[in-house]
Structure formats: structure tokens, C-alpha cells
Amino acid sequence: MNKLYEASTAEGFIDFINMQDLEQEAEKVIPKGGYGYISSGAGDIFTYRENERAFNHKLIIPHVLKDIELPDTTTEIYGETLTAPIIMAPVAAHGLANVAAERASAKGVADFGTVFTASSYASCTLEEIRAAGGEAAPQWFQFYMSKDDGINRDILAMAKRNGAQAIVLTADATVGGNRETDRRNGFTFPLAMPIVQAYQSGVGQTMDAVYGSSKQKLSPADVAFIAKEADLPVYVKGVQSEEDVARALDAGAQGIWVSNHGGRQLDGGPASFDSLQIVAEAVAGRVPIVFDSGVRRGQHVFKAIASGADLVAIGRPAIYGLALGGQTGVKQVFDFFKKELEMVMQLAGTQDVAAIKKAVLRENRYM
């Protein structure tokens, strides 16, 4: 445990009704600087707020007499059956929320039965993460590239050695957004970043310094480089337009990750959900689509899948579960989303994930 930063040591069952509860409770146990880093958005938090509000732009039509019972949330990716089309988003430094860090979150996610995406800026090594989740647990690796390709090769090799099934290239954070809460809190990372220690120690760094140490000048060539070096599917994360779909796929991406980084990067841009359909139409089924940013309800998962996502990634809620309940809390958060999704599926008359994909949402004309 870092002496100056006293993260939670909680482990065990959490009592909560919804994700708003969880966020409120988490604020009480996560040190202020860490909570500010995790919870806040960029600038005037317009885009941050729109992320969640945007789900009301499309409406789920309840359907009746559809002969539905016990809907099935399972889905498949790379030969793995996931408990639900809900995966763990890459989030830096789980150690900010709980001293057990990614060891606990990877275990909770594995117990639930879905993909854990390990962040380059994790507080644990990939070996620790893999050991916690178990060799059978599906795991992807989120990559912040070094400016040095030798280091990049080493990190990719490490990820592959530790079972990564895909590489997620975060491309929307080549500089940090204007995260004013961090500046008000004078926040610097209190924890090490062992995975990227070859180019970034982490400890005592501001976010701007962290982003400054990684590669800004990302280009299609980087996608090709990663695909070749890792020989794994590469997701480009941060895609919100047709143009970027074309650039990413032309460069060899085998997955598209629609995200605005949880409203933490460019304020004044669209809600991630509002970009999803645009991206999905451009992808046209050629590669899988992962969606994140603003997901707090099972109905959000449903709407994302009905709008073209194959998988929906959860970030902050899982971290709040980690802070309050360790691995148990993380699993509870995924269980919450699954349970709400099942309810929505039943009421919307969709027996399985394939049926959700065919569901037609109704445009909300009154927003």
C-alpha cells in the first residue's frame, strides 16, 4: 500500500440498488484525488453528461406476446462464450480504488465470465493479472504505445505471453483532455505503472506528463505494426466517424471500439452513443464493434447492441464496485448489468443477443 494514498481494502458483498448509489458510496472510500481522477470528465463536462443522456435519444419499444422466457444473455467472441455481451473496459490504475487493484478486478470479471481488458497503465503486472483471473479467462490488452518501437515490441510480447487475445490501441488520448478536477486537486499518480515502466514510471506524474511520455503521433502505420508484431486482432479505440472507420480498417484493424473515453478527452464532441449507429453503418459487419462511455443501466447495454455494438464495455461502475467490494464487488456490478439486461430482453421480447441486434429502437423526437 502506498503510504500517502490510502486506497480501500474492501472485499465482500456490497448493498446497492443501482450505479448511482454505487458512485455515491465509492466517493466515500476512494481518496479525493483518485476519486476525482476516476469520476470526472473534461472541460465543461458537456460531453460527459451527454454520454448518459444520449441513451434517451433512442427508445426501446416493449413487445408483447413474443413467447419469451428466461432470456439468454450469452455471446461469443474468438471462440469464447461470454456470460453476457458486457466486458471490462480498460481503466488505468485500479490501485487507486482498491489495494488489491487488478488482481481483484480481473478475478471478479473472470468469475462473472467475460473479457477483462488490462490497461497499459495498470497498477499490477500482466503476470499478476493473469494469475488472478486464471488462464482460462479471456483477456485483452489495451496499449498506450511508447515512442520507442523496441519497447513497444517488448510490451506486445509480454501481453501475448500473458494470454492476450486482442490488442486495443487507444487512439483518442494522444494528449490528455482538459481534466480540470485533476488540476484542482493537484492530482499526481501515487502508484507505479509496472507494465509500461520501460517508458513511464507513473509515480508522482501528472496525467499530462503520463500522456506526454507515450506516443502522440499515432498513425495507420502503428496499427499495422501492432498487428504484425502481436499477430492478434487490433481494435482501434476512440472511433466516432465513418472517416475513422475507413482509416482504421484500411490500416488492418480487426475491431472498432466506439468511445469518447468516458467524456474525459475532448469536451464539445458528441455523446459516444450518438456516434455508434454512424460507426456501425460504416463498419457494416466487417469486424466486431465494442462500445463504451456512459453505460449505467441494462437498458443502455440493450440500446447499444440494438444500435450495432457486439460488446459493451463497463469502466467506472466496475471500479466503484472494486473500491467498495473488491473482487466480489466487481462481479456484483457485472451481475447487476446482466440482471437488468435480462429484464429488458424479456420486456422487449428478445430471447437472445441475436434478437437484440435485430430490435428496432424508436427515435425520440422530443429531446
Next chain:
Amino acid sequence: MNKLYEASTAEGFIDFINMQDLEQEAEKVIPKGGYGYISSGAGDIFTYRENERAFNHKLIIPHVLKDIELPDTTTEIYGETLTAPIIMAPVAAHGLANVAAERASAKGVADFGTVFTASSYASCTLEEIRAAGGEAAPQWFQFYMSKDDGINRDILAMAKRNGAQAIVLTADATVGGNRETDRRNGFTFPLAMPIVQAYQSGVGQTMDAVYGSSKQKLSPADVAFIAKEADLPVYVKGVQSEEDVARALDAGAQGIWVSNHGGRQLDGGPASFDSLQIVAEAVAGRVPIVFDSGVRRGQHVFKAIASGADLVAIGRPAIYGLALGGQTGVKQVFDFFKKELEMVMQLAGTQDVAAIKKAVLRENRYM
């Protein structure tokens, strides 16, 4: 009276100006768990709030010089003349609001002169309800099916024996919505459900357990089954789309009930009023349409009828009237809607219900 749940025993005239008053006063006399169950909506209560707000999506144009005086609110259904096109929606467990339960509400509704829809989850027997309302009072029966068709036959026979003129199959609640207020209150039903006692005792059950005991896997075959067994018109309740109109009518439904269960089931779906015109255009006059969810004003009744409804059902307001004034209070609530409707009819230049149906609402471009 249930010893642990002290429902109101009020009977007599209530002093109120509008339904907002009534709700506020009702909260003071209904025990917290019961009030939470009755009043609350699902999830983030987006859909619940939209239900009432949506009436502002269409505007009534006042019309002048139309030679109107003393507008006539009466309407007919199945040969009965109703005082107004306003009927009692099925609401579970009136005993939560008043110890006189459905005995009082059925009497108040009969005194007003309209249809009482008895819920499967009523706190009284159908015999008691019929005795209270009187044999001449029009009564429909709302059905939550058992998983056992023998029980279903028995219940339908009971309904028919007690004068039901139509069966309302609630199809939008095959599982309970995420009713967080009930979970926060730790609410369980304090009262018995005598009508469905063959498959559900009611007492001490959570809502999830109640819904779990009835049939989830509703299909068109159930509509056909009911129609055949009861030999009565079957309304499918919870229809919000063209697709469901087609499925229900193809299955033999002889009525469509547009509803989102008062915003208590699927949050993130459309306001019920926003679905009404879509449904009405699909029905195209083939069968009667009942509308509910969010009605709090005479202008809402007018807008619903002008948008295609034949009858408008009132739920929570009547229950608040029951809590505060017993049968007298229930009748006062219906009188309130009738009086406001008359005022709107006069100002909109519509002499009777047929004229309301021809009224053209103006789309509100500024919501």
C-alpha cells in the same frame, strides 16, 4: 385489517384542487411501502416522467364560434352508456390504499357510471367487487395468467360468473420492472390476493416473486385460449407498436390497450401517449382502443381521444382518491376528470365525444 400494514379507513368528501394535491395528501395516509409501490416508476423514471410530459407534444387548438353549450361526455361500449370515456384501470391491491379496498373503489366507479376493471391481484374477491358495484355496473377483468391452464380456466370462469364483459390480458409485465423504490423500502405485499390464490398467495411476497409466479411465456396462443375459454372480448394491454397490434389482432384480440404500465415496467421506452397515434393508425378502427399511463388532467383525456383512444383509463389518481375518501373519493376523482373534460370540450368547440375524435391536435414543434 392487516395488523402490520395500517391502511387508511377514510370515507367521505375530499377537498382538493387537482391531482397533484391528491397525490401529496395521499402520501400522508398510505403507509410508506404501499405508497412507494403505488406511486413509483421504474429505473431512472425517465419513461414515468415522459408519460405526463408527453401530453405537451400535441396541443389542443381552442375553437370559437362553434355553437357549443353543455358538452356531452357520454360514450358507449358493449351496449352500456358510460358517463364519460374514462374508466378504472386495473390496479393491484386496492387494500394498500384503503381497508375497504375494491369494495369502495368499485362502488365509487359504479356511482360515477363507468367501467371498473378488476385486477387479478385485487385485495377482494370478484364476488365482493361485484356486490359492491352492483350487478348493473359494467366490469372488466384484468388477467395475470397462471402457468397452469386448469387454474386459468377456473379464474376465467369466475370472472365470467361475476359479470365480466371483457378480459384484459396484461402482456407487458411478464417480469417486474426495476422498481427501485420497492427494493429500497423492502416492500413485500402485506395482503392476500384472493382471486389468484390458486397460484399466488400474495402475502409477504416481493413484486418479483409475484410476477415470477404468473406466466412469463405469453404468446398469441394465450389470447386465443382466453378468447375461447371466456367467450368474451380480449384486450391485449401493453401494446405500443404496429407490430404488436398485428400480433394481437391476428391472435384474436378484440381490443387494444395502449399502456406502458404507468412507467413501472421498462424504463427507457416511449411515453405511452407518444405511442398512441402509431397504434391507432395500425388498428384503423377495427377494435376499440383503451389508453392509460400519465393521465392527470381533463386535457389529457381529450388529447388521448383526439389521438385515437376510445376510452381512457385512470389508475393512480383513483387509488389516491380511495385512500383519502373511500368510495366517495374515488367518485370525486372521476368527477374531476369529467368536469375538466367538459371545460376542455367547450373551449375546443367539441360538443360530444364523436367531435373530440375528429379534433385535430397541433404538433408541438418546440419540445
Next chain:
Amino acid sequence: MNKLYEASTAEGFIDFINMQDLEQEAEKVIPKGGYGYISSGAGDIFTYRENERAFNHKLIIPHVLKDIELPDTTTEIYGETLTAPIIMAPVAAHGLANVAAERASAKGVADFGTVFTASSYASCTLEEIRAAGGEAAPQWFQFYMSKDDGINRDILAMAKRNGAQAIVLTADATVGGNRETDRRNGFTFPLAMPIVQAYQSGVGQTMDAVYGSSKQKLSPADVAFIAKEADLPVYVKGVQSEEDVARALDAGAQGIWVSNHGGRQLDGGPASFDSLQIVAEAVAGRVPIVFDSGVRRGQHVFKAIASGADLVAIGRPAIYGLALGGQTGVKQVFDFFKKELEMVMQLAGTQDVAAIKKAVLRENRYM
């Protein structure tokens, strides 16, 4: 002075910046029941609020280099030159605001130099009103018809004898709206209504009783009757649609008054300003158009004229001026609107009222 209702006796200069100030100050000097009657709207006050908000639906484009200086607000009607295209709307019972009642308001309006529309429900006789304003002052008479045509002939003769240049048939209040504030306050009229005393004493009556004593069953024949009996132009007040323009003009109306009665009658209908352009297109210049409801700024007057109104009527603000400053206060209110209108005309590049009528407003796409 009525002993139980102590209206203001104020006379003299008022210090105010805008109409919001005036309303706040007026609340302090008008007895509660009277203030509630004057200020409030119907039902959920949706339409009341929309009345003012709707002016933001269209935007005035400032225009530069238009060679404008000292814009001219004068306009003509029936051979009279008015100081500005702003007239006094008919408002019942000015005695609620000031013991000097219509004697003061008619004088203030005459001093400003525009039309005073006397209400049938005025607190003074038409003789008193004419004496106060002076024979040269333009005056119109607002008519609430009796159910007895003999009485109607007498009242019209009285109006004509007292110099009325036009008759305004209020057609949108054949019953009272659901004015809940009046019911909460238990408000009854504390003052006599001398003009209509042949059918309605006024004193001690509720609004519902007042409206009930006048004629509900207005029809095109009434327009024809008034036009014939009075041999004066008849305005139909309360028109908000093409259909009603046609009905009124076919019946012989020689003016159209767009209004929703200040949001006091039918809640759930459109803002008056949103109906203006529709009505103006239907009128197509055949007769003059008066507009009221929600006008609180010079820019509102400008927007109404640019949307088709010939004259804009002011109600509540003038009554607040009357309460706080008697005839002086009333004139100050009209001066306020004129001064703001001049500023807007200068900045919008419109030298005179004819230029305002040609101004093109920009649709606000973002409401």
C-alpha cells in the same frame, strides 16, 4: 372603496426597470385574491409559460448600415394615429388593482395616445371611462354577451353612445378555464360590474358564476348580430387557427384578435405567438390583426408585428402599472414598451412600423 377588498390608491411615478420588477412590486400592493386573479394562468400553467417563452422561437436579426435614426413607432387605425402599435387589452375589473379603476387606466392610455379597450366586466361605467379618457381618445368595447338579446342590444347601444369604434367579441371564454389559484384563494369578485349589471351583478360571484351568466353558445350568428346592431367593426378574440379565421370572417368579422386569454383559459394549447403566423397567413391582409398574450418586452411587440400583427395588446403589465402608479403608472408602462420598441427598431434597421412588417425573423432551430 370596497371595505373588504382594499385596493391600492397609488397615483404617481413608479421606479422600475422592467416588467418583471413591476409584477413583483404589484404583488405587494394588490390584495391576494385580486393579485391571484390577475396574475395566474390555467391548470399546470404550461400554456401560460409558453406564451412568453414562445417569443424565443423566432429571432430578430440585427441589421447594420441601414441609415436609420429616431425610428417612428406611430401607426394608424380607423383614421386615428396611435403613438405606437400597442393598445390596451380588455381586462376585467381594474378596480381590483386600484380604486381609481378604469378612470385611471383610460386616462393613462389616452395620455400615451392609443386605444383603450373597455371590458364588459369593467369596474366603472362606460360613461366614466369615456369621461376619464376624453372624447378624442380612441376606445373599443370588449363584449361578453348576455343570453338575452334585448340586453345585448342595450349594451351595444351604450358602447356606441360612449364612442366605441370597434366591438371585440371575446369568444375563447365561454366557460372559465381551470384557474386553480382563484379556487385556492376562494376568490369571489368583490366589485360590481356596472356595464353588464342587467345580467350580472359581479359582487360576490366566483369566476365560474360570472362566465356562467354570460352566453356560452356563441356562434357565427352572434358576430353577424353584433355587426348589424352596432354597425361597427367586430373583432373576434381568441382565434388561433385557419379554421377559425374562416368562420369569423365568413360571419362578418372585420378584425381578428389572436389570443389565448393570457394563458388563463385552455391549458395544453399553443402559445399565442406560435399561432400568430398561422392566423396571419389565413387572414392574408383582409382585416386588421390584434395580438396579445405574454408580451413583456419591446422585442415581443416587434416580433408580433413582424409575424403579422397590426396591433399588440398589453394586459397584465398595464394593470400592474395601474396598481403601483395609477394613471401615471399606466402611461409609464406604455412608455416602457414604446422605448424598448424604438431601441429594437433602431438595432433591427427598421425605420417605421411598415418596415417592421417587412422584417424577416429567423426561425430558432434550437428550442
Next chain:
Amino acid sequence: MNKLYEASTAEGFIDFINMQDLEQEAEKVIPKGGYGYISSGAGDIFTYRENERAFNHKLIIPHVLKDIELPDTTTEIYGETLTAPIIMAPVAAHGLANVAAERASAKGVADFGTVFTASSYASCTLEEIRAAGGEAAPQWFQFYMSKDDGINRDILAMAKRNGAQAIVLTADATVGGNRETDRRNGFTFPLAMPIVQAYQSGVGQTMDAVYGSSKQKLSPADVAFIAKEADLPVYVKGVQSEEDVARALDAGAQGIWVSNHGGRQLDGGPASFDSLQIVAEAVAGRVPIVFDSGVRRGQHVFKAIASGADLVAIGRPAIYGLALGGQTGVKQVFDFFKKELEMVMQLAGTQDVAAIKKAVLRENRYM
């Protein structure tokens, strides 16, 4: 220093996160009357509020894999290279904010490296302003014309003698807007206006008197007069429509300045940003476009340039910086905008200002 008006004497580094901070802190150091004059908008401040809110009407699409690093904010105008496409707007009486007045602001702007637009109503002489900024600093002169052309010739000669590279004719303030805060504060100018002393002393004058002393009757002939007398490019400031673009360019304007005077003139008109694209399409690249009103973020600068502006002018924020930090504070404000703009450029995948101009914003359908 004026004895009755104690302006700030601050000089040095300010600690702030964003412009909202700066405004709040500035309120503490600027005397009430001066702060009211600087900060407030006209009438109901609808247009004032829309100015900032309107930037959300268009959304910046983040773009990835664009091979961007260290974006370049420089731009050129009249052969000068500016540090960023951000210039100082003309603001009257900097002496209200800081005793060092335009001497400090001109120096801060010159240190940043961009255009300083001197107001006709400056608290310093043009000689003082030029001496402070230095001869090499680009400077424009904002002109409020006298009614006397002899005086106008003298002022233009003075501007030219002091290095003005362009003349900005403010055409949207031929009378003052309804600035109610000034009237509530009883605000009169406490300071002299040396540049226009030949027609306006400034001291002790209300804003209405100040505007009244300058020329109201502006016309295309004035543009031609200035262009001829000064032999410099003339910008017409206050243009918001196609019609005015045509009138200004026909008159010989060589620049268009889109502005609504910071929401201080005509309330009820469009947000300046909402007019920008309309104006830019009408200008069609024939002359440079400057944009102001509501700019508080780097993303606003980006959106304005992507919508057709060549330069973006900053007013109030620079004055707040002046109040809190003198010349240092002014430069910090410009640095703030540049830094945020660089971040946005990086995240939007735009290497330089030319790339911003080609960026396609996404219409926000949900406002």
C-alpha cells in the same frame, strides 16, 4: 486613478483553471458598477446566454490515427504572423478593470503575439497604447463615428499615425441595448475617453448618453468614407446575415466581423455562433471574417474557425485577466486559449489552422 472609482492595480501571475474561475475572481476586484458594465448582457439575457450555449449546436468529431503531433496554431493576416488565430476584441474603457488600462492589455497582447483592437472608448490615448505594445505589434482601431465628419477625419488620421492596420466600424450599437444592470447600478462612466474627446468626454456619462453622442445614422456611405479617408481595410462589425454581408461588401468593406456585441445589444436575436456559418457562406472567402461573442474555451475557437472564421476575438476574458493580473494576466488568458486550442487540434486530428478550416463539425440534433 479616479478617486471615486478604485480600479484594480494588480500586476502578475494569476492562478486559474478556466474562464469561469477568472470571471468569479474578477468580480471581487472590479468595482460593482464597472463589473456590471463589463459582464452583463441585455434585457432577459437570452441572447447573452445563447452565445455560449450555441457552441454545443455543433460538435467536434475527435479523429484518430491522423499522424498529428505538436499542432501549429499560427496564422497570418496582412503579412503578420500571429501566435494563434485569437485576437483582442475592442472593449471600451479597460481602465474600469485596471488602472494600467490599455497600456497593460496592449502589452500583454503584444507579448502573446497577436492583434490588439483599440476601442474608440479606450481609457488611454492611441499613443499610449502604441507605446505599450511596441511599434511591431499589430494593432487595429475600432471606430465609433462622430456626427461630425471633420472629427472623424481627425480620429482616423490619429489611428493611422499610430500604426492601425485596419479600421473596425462597430455598426450594431447605434443606440445602447437595454442594459438593465447598468441602470440598476446607476452606472456612469467614471473615466475619460481621450480618443474621442472631440465629441465625447466620457466622464460621468451614462451609456445611453455615450451612444447618443456618436453617430446613429450609419449607412454604406460611412464605410466608403472610412475606406477612403484611412486607406485601410474596413471591417464592418455586427454582421449576422447574408443581407448585411452584401450591403457591407458593396460599400467597400474589406472584412466582416460577426458579432452580437457579446449579447449586450439586441436581446431576442440569434447567438453569434449560430449566425457565423450563414455569414461565412455569404462571404464565400472574398474577405477575412472575424468572430466574437461567447468564446470561453479553446473548443469554441476551433468550432468558430471550422465554421468559417479566420480570426476569433476575445473580449471579457481578457478584461478579467487584466483586472486580476495586469499585462501578465492578459497574456495568460491568451495562453489559456492557445493551450486549449492545441489540445483540441491534436484530438481532432488537425495539424494546423488550415486543417481546422477543413474540419467538418457534426450538427447536434438533440438541442
